[in-house]
Amino acid sequence: MKIYNTLTRKKEEFIPIEQGKVRMYVCGPTVYNYIHIGNARPMVVFDTVRRYMEHKGYEVNYVSNFTDVDDKIIKKSVEEGVDSSVISERYIEECKKDMEGLNVRPATTHPKATEEIGGMLDMINTLIEKGHAYTGADGTVYFRTRSFKDYGKLSHKNIDDLQGGNRSLLVSGEEQKEDPLDFVLWKPKKEGEPYWESPWCDGRPGWHIECSVMSKKYLGEEIDIHAGGEDLIFPHHENEVAQSEAANGKIFSRYWMHNAFLSIDNKKMSKSAGNFFTVREIAEKYDLQAVRFFLLSAHYRSPLNFSEELMEAAKNGYDRIVTSVGNLKYLMENVSAETINEREEELLKEAASFTDKFDAAMEEDFNTADAIAVIFELVKFANQNASASNSKGFLKALSDEIILLSDICGLIVEREEQMLDSDIEKLIEERQAARKNKDFARADEIRNELLQKGIILEDTREGVKWKRA
RNA sequence: GGCGCCAUGGCCAAGUGGUAAGGCAAAGGUCUGCAACACCUCUAUCACCAGUUCAAAUCUGGUUGGCGCCUCCA
Numbered sequence: 001m002k003i004y005n006t007l008t009r010k011k012e013e014f015i016p017i018e019q020g021k022v023r024m025y026v027c028g029p030t031v032y033n034y035i036h037i038g039n040a041r042p043m044v045v046f047d048t049v050r051r052y053m054e055h056k057g058y059e060v061n062y063v064s065n066f067t068d069v070d071d072k073i074i075k076k077s078v079e080e081g082v083d084s085s086v087i088s089e090r091y092i093e094e095c096k097k098d099m100e101g102l103n104v105r106p107a108t109t110h111p112k113a114t115e116e117i118g119g120m121l122d123m124i125n126t127l128i129e130k131g132h133a134y135t136g137a138d139g140t141v142y143f144r145t146r147s148f149k150d151y152g153k154l155s156h157k158n159i160d161d162l163q164g165g166n167r168s169l170l171v172s173g174e175e176q177k178e179d180p181l182d183f184v185l186w187k188p189k190k191e192g193e194p195y196w197e198s199p200w201c202d203g204r205p206g207w208h209i210e211c212s213v214m215s216k217k218y219l220g221e222e223i224d225i226h227a228g229g230e231d232l233i234f235p236h237h238e239n240e241v242a243q244s245e246a247a248n249g250k251i252f253s254r255y256w257m258h259n260a261f262l263s264i265d266n267k268k269m270s271k272s273a274g275n276f277f278t279v280r281e282i283a284e285k286y287d288l289q290a291v292r293f294f295l296l297s298a299h300y301r302s303p304l305n306f307s308e309e310l311m312e313a314a315k316n317g318y319d320r321i322v323t324s325v326g327n328l329k330y331l332m333e334n335v336s337a338e339t340i341n342e343r344e345e346e347l348l349k350e351a352a353s354f355t356d357k358f359d360a361a362m363e364e365d366f367n368t369a370d371a372i373a374v375i376f377e378l379v380k381f382a383n384q385n386a387s388a389s390n391s392k393g394f395l396k397a398l399s400d401e402i403i404l405l406s407d408i409c410g411l412i413v414e415r416e417e418q419m420l421d422s423d424i425e426k427l428i429e430e431r432q433a434a435r436k437n438k439d440f441a442r443a444d445e446i447r448n449e450l451l452q453k454g455i456i457l458e459d460t461r462e463g464v465k466w467k468r469a
Numbered sequence: 470g471g472c473g474c475c476a477u478g479g480c481c482a483a484g485u486g487g488u489a490a491g492g493c494a495a496a497g498g499u500c501u502g503c504a505a506c507a508c509c510u511c512u513a514u515c516a517c518c519a520g521u522u523c524a525a526a527u528c529u530g531g532u533u534g535g536c537g538c539c540u541c542c543a
Contacts, residue, residue, distance in 0.1 A: 229543030
């Protein structure tokens with residue numbers, strides 16, 4: 001299994017710290033609103049990484065935080081006149097609903113920043129003791145960036161270039177800083193803001209320290225994989241590395257994975273530009289499974305554009321897989337032979353090669369675009385080779401293979417058995433009778449009526465099938 | 470200014486040295502009362518220029534065009 005490591009800028013063979021186990025941390029969202037489609041990309045991508053690893057037998061300890069103390073949350077709480085925890089709790093719950101729709105499995109642990117303050121105070125204290133941090137006159141605690149000799153190793157930035165680039169910040173104040181590169185570990189409260197007591201001042205943690213502490217608490221000082229959006233590489237992850245390695249004296253994370261950005265209509269998503277979609281909005285129009293399919297249709301390190309047109313194409317592609325599985329299931333229920341015959345056995349051998357091809361794609365830094373292409377090849381193979389003359393065992397083997405590969409991608413392709421109410425069944429029967437009598441006008445009338453109710457009818461060689469729109 | 474990424478058929482997207490996967494869309498056909506599904510057929514020499522090589526979309530240099538980070542951000 002190979003992983004592209006941001007740290008080395010190379011694809012590397014994945015070797016876990018502890019055999020058979022994976023310690024993985026994914027930076028989660030700040031909960032001040034519904035999550036947007038851009039937030040969904042890392043959730044889906046890294047959930048897929050996790051699923052594949054578990055499929056390969058790894059035990060994955062998957063930790064993803066909720067940042068529930070932040071300027072934006074506070075701003076919203078002021079606007080609504082409620083406590084900031086009301087805001088964060090609300091959007092954590094909403095986020096979980098969206099994740100469920102996207103079939104993103106809950107993490108092993110979902111820590112919240114506000115519940116980990118003690119650990120943050122400890123780490124900040126350690127950093128001060130080791131000379132990596134200092135306190136300003138107002139009680140703000142800063143990380144002494146230049147005290148960490150490897151600063152810049154993750155984002156591959158030269159510390160002196162950074163200073164040059166940030167020259168404008170020098171004049172913007174913050175005279176308490178020893179160096180403009182230093183960043184905040186703990187900041188004093190402002191009136192009306194949530195705060196915690198600390199040896200330095202009543203206040204709250206800086207953003208970066210949160211992840212360092214939560215990662216350490218739930219996964220240990222040294223972890224296998226740390227992941228997130230590519231925009232987090234600098235400064236967030238760079239600062240995490242500095243804090244954690246300076247405090248713990250150990251390599252923080254061996255592999256760093258970053259997903260590329262998702263744009264909307266070829267423009268960067270931004271609220272001011274108005275090209276901003278929440279997962280909730282999209283769910284009104286599309287099945288979130290199609291959204292997941294869409295997000296996996298490109299490699300996670302390639303930029304991906306989101307648009308109505310592209311979403312429509314993704315929906316159609318996803319439906320093709322669902323239809324195929326539905327057809328196999330239908331055949332299975334209407335076939336008499338149970339056991340697989342010789343000819344079928346040969347075909348199944350051929351079908352098994354698709355699974356090998358699928359694995360090969362995933363082994364190469366989780367090439368989901370290729371993996372999905374393999375699922376389509378398998379779907380085509382099934383469509384070509386499955387018919388009413390096959391045995392149940394053969395049809396089930398094909399169906400199971402498609403379902404399994406899709407499931408590794410977190411795609412649900414098996415439509416749940418739904419009961420039709422008796423009125424609808426009566427209409428379908430009436431339509432069949434009308435067709436028999438060649439009363440096609442009445443037959444079409446009924447079909448349209450059902451379509452209004454969201455039931456799509458298809459007349460196949462084997463009989464009438466229906467599905468929900 | 471610094472660091473980095475990308476440019477493949479109408480659209481999306483794999484492929485990183487041996488003569489271009491897959492999906493969507495369009496077209497023709499089979500099936501069908503019609504429609505839908507499915508199946509069959511059909512669409513590229515890989516931005517441009519130069520070079521390395523027996524061989525390049527794939528390596529090197531350059532040109533043009535797009536994008537990201539350096540500031541809260543998935």
